[in-house]
Amino acid sequence: MTSAEIQARSAALRAFYPMRVIREQFGRSMIALAEQRGDLVALTADLMYATGMAPFGERFPERLINLGIAEQNMTGVAAGLASCGKLAVVCGYAAFTSLRAIEQAKVDCAYNEVKVILCGLSAGLSYGVGGPTHQTFEDVAIMRAIPNMTVVVPSDTIELDQALQAAAARPGDAPIYLRIGRGPEHAFNDTAAPFEIGRARKLREGRDISLIANGPMVVEALIAADILAEHGIGASVLNMHTVKPIDREAVLSEAANVRGMIVVEEHNIHGGLGSAVLEVLRGGHGFPVELIGIEDIYPPIGPTFALRESLGLCASAIVARAMAMPRRN
Amino acid sequence: MVSERQGGSATPQADGGNRLTAELARRAYNIRRHALRMGEVQGQGYVAQALGFADVLAVLYFQALRYNPADPHWEERDRCLLSIGHYAIALYAALIEAGVLPETEIESYGSDDSRLPMSGMASYTPGMEISGGSLGQGLPIAVGVCLGLKRKASRSFVYNLLSDGELNEGSTWEAAQSASHWQLDNLIAVVDVNNQQADGPSSQVMSFEPLEARWQSFGWHVARVDGNDLAALSEAFDSARNLQEPKPRVIICDTRMGRGVPFLEGREKAHFIRVDPDEWALALEQLRLEA
Numbered sequence: 001m002t003s004a005e006i007q008a009r010s011a012a013l014r015a016f017y018p019m020r021v022i023r024e025q026f027g028r029s030m031i032a033l034a035e036q037r038g039d040l041v042a043l044t045a046d047l048m049y050a051t052g053m054a055p056f057g058e059r060f061p062e063r064l065i066n067l068g069i070a071e072q073n074m075t076g077v078a079a080g081l082a083s084c085g086k087l088a089v090v091c092g093y094a095a096f097t098s099l100r101a102i103e104q105a106k107v108d109c110a111y112n113e114v115k116v117i118l119c120g121l122s123a124g125l126s127y128g129v130g131g132p133t134h135q136t137f138e139d140v141a142i143m144r145a146i147p148n149m150t151v152v153v154p155s156d157t158i159e160l161d162q163a164l165q166a167a168a169a170r171p172g173d174a175p176i177y178l179r180i181g182r183g184p185e186h187a188f189n190d191t192a193a194p195f196e197i198g199r200a201r202k203l204r205e206g207r208d209i210s211l212i213a214n215g216p217m218v219v220e221a222l223i224a225a226d227i228l229a230e231h232g233i234g235a236s237v238l239n240m241h242t243v244k245p246i247d248r249e250a251v252l253s254e255a256a257n258v259r260g261m262i263v264v265e266e267h268n269i270h271g272g273l274g275s276a277v278l279e280v281l282r283g284g285h286g287f288p289v290e291l292i293g294i295e296d297i298y299p300p301i302g303p304t305f306a307l308r309e310s311l312g313l314c315a316s317a318i319v320a321r322a323m324a325m326p327r328r329n
Numbered sequence: 330m331v332s333e334r335q336g337g338s339a340t341p342q343a344d345g346g347n348r349l350t351a352e353l354a355r356r357a358y359n360i361r362r363h364a365l366r367m368g369e370v371q372g373q374g375y376v377a378q379a380l381g382f383a384d385v386l387a388v389l390y391f392q393a394l395r396y397n398p399a400d401p402h403w404e405e406r407d408r409c410l411l412s413i414g415h416y417a418i419a420l421y422a423a424l425i426e427a428g429v430l431p432e433t434e435i436e437s438y439g440s441d442d443s444r445l446p447m448s449g450m451a452s453y454t455p456g457m458e459i460s461g462g463s464l465g466q467g468l469p470i471a472v473g474v475c476l477g478l479k480r481k482a483s484r485s486f487v488y489n490l491l492s493d494g495e496l497n498e499g500s501t502w503e504a505a506q507s508a509s510h511w512q513l514d515n516l517i518a519v520v521d522v523n524n525q526q527a528d529g530p531s532s533q534v535m536s537f538e539p540l541e542a543r544w545q546s547f548g549w550h551v552a553r554v555d556g557n558d559l560a561a562l563s564e565a566f567d568s569a570r571n572l573q574e575p576k577p578r579v580i581i582c583d584t585r586m587g588r589g590v591p592f593l594e595g596r597e598k599a600h601f602i603r604v605d606p607d608e609w610a611l612a613l614e615q616l617r618l619e620a
């Protein structure tokens with residue numbers, strides 16, 4: 001199959017999934033959560049509109065605290081509110097939630113064990129035109145290295161809603177980082193399928209190759225698996241929405257059942273989901289594992305889907321890699 | 330275009346002042362035109378900021394700054410650091426008018442292979458000294474550049490362009506305190522106070538007054554002017570350069586967003602404006618040369 005044929009097939013399969021705007025869903029899900037949880041307080045740093053929180057601000061003006069462009073202060077204030085029994089939800093861009101305010105996330109939230117939900121929107125390449133300051137491909141690595149921090153990367157609007165609900169309902173006092181997109185993305189999850197933090201979701205069965213992905217790369221893996229199946233290659237797809245704690249059993253059971261593995265994420269290949277999977281395997285399974293991600297570069301400035309395509313973060317690139325890679329006998 | 334512009338001229342004589350102001354007005358008008366034309370290419374953007382800030386940029390690039398359009402890295406240049414990366418469209422317009430960038434590049438604004446991305450990046454654009462986009466990082470860099478230049482016995486000034494929203498960031502004030510601690514008399518901060526940031530009027534998002542007193546208490550020499558009054562700006566930039574006190578200087582410029590285009594001046598949510606395709610022509614038509 002030529003690469004043009006793969007691309008045409010991938011475009012045809014892609015058309016099957018409706019597009020849903022992530023930040024609008026975020027705003028809706030936050031309103032729904034606030035309706036259930038009287039203790040919820042949302043915080044933003046001059047990004048109320050940009051995070052889809054304007055409708056929330058209209059509905060619950062007294063429960064949206066805008067700190068101005070002061071992300072460090074915001075995260076500290078969130079920790080303080082949480083210590084008073086509030087469910088504090090930080091609504092920021094991933095770049096600033098995970099980088100500018102990282103010590104507040106580590107010390108004030110994680111070390112002190114307060115239950116703050118840290119939301120990082122416009123993550124990955126979802127704000128590609130924002131350039132290197134707004135494209136975020138190091139946040140998972142950073143957050144994952146912080147003890148007591150849970151890291152979840154929802155894959156569409158449906159899973160975003162489920163993840164927010166689960167983050168709020170979680171027992172215990174510890175922060176969680178939700179890595180969230182921005183604009184229109186493919187929606188594919190089954191609203192009825194149960195979601196549990198720390199438990200991967202198997203979306204396709206296959207015995208040749210395992211595709212492990214999260215965030216917007218899950219739908220790419222699904223499309224890739226369908227194309228591979230049409231060519232006699234059985235690809236399983238595992239949605240690893242929780243990077244930390246990673247679902248070890250799911251990874252090990254994939255490893256036992258397939259002849260090769262590709263981990264796909266919209267993140268630097270250093271330190272993200274790929275690294276987390278390799279930490280579980282620890283090289284001891286004698287079969288090839290490949291990582292698809294951002295190859296430790298600053299991507300160019302451009303629109304999301306074109307950027308992903310140019311960087312190989314798309315179904316056709318997964319198919320090509322799967323066909324080319326060696327497989328265990 | 331002169332190959333080397335000398336800034337910091339002494340305050341001009343009365344009618345010389347009028348001539349200077351008329352020249353600055355023409356430059357400001359052209360800067361607004363360039364910005365509108367770039368806005369039209371994308372149909373949206375931080376255009377209202379560019380219109381509001383054009384007078385300040387005209388005084389900066391055609392009176393205050395020392396630079397060589399043919400050699401943006403000329404060692405003896407004054408440094409102009411755009412801390413507010415989203416104002417890139419405004420700075421490109423000034424750089425075009427200054428002859429640092431060719432006017433023909435307007436058409437490429439914001440497109441994939443352009444040297445003019447939506448956010449100001451040193452790696453992309455001649456004349457762009459730093460990579461902006463993350464607010465609150467410009468003034469700290471400026472402090473470092475001031476220290477570095479002093480250690481080289483350079484007489485260049487460092488201008489740092491900030492906004493009212495950016496004053497929310499703690500790092501801005503950390504830099505402000507260090508600048509006065511080290512008596513950085515080669516530092517001139519320029520703050521665009523348009524009373525607007527992403528979520529609404531700045532004074533409502535996070536109150537910032539009394540602004541002069543805040544900067545003064547941090548040990549700075551402060552001037553506050555109508556940022557759309559060329560004569561006042563001209564005088565403020567000259568005074569900032571000529572001041573003998575060993576202090577960093579800040580020029581607080583109160584500006585009106587959308588200035589010069591009546592139907593954009595009154596716009597709400599002016600932070601990121603969308604303009605209908607047919608309205609750009611109207612905007613260019615409405616734009617008047619003000620003296």
Ligand SMILES: Cc1ncc(C[n+]2csc(CCOP(=O)(O)OP(=O)(O)O)c2C)c(N)n1
Pocket residue numbers: 045046047069096100375378413415462463464465492493494495523525526527531599600601
């Ligand atoms: C550290 C950081 N936080 C948030 C943002 C997102 N952001 C971009 S522009 C902006 C508003 C900036 O305020 P100001 O420059 O006064 O806005 P304007 O006058 O241009 O409307 C915000 C919050 C950012 N770029 N950097």
Ligand SMILES: [Mg+2]
Pocket residue numbers: 492493494521522523524525526531
């Ligand atoms: Mg402003």
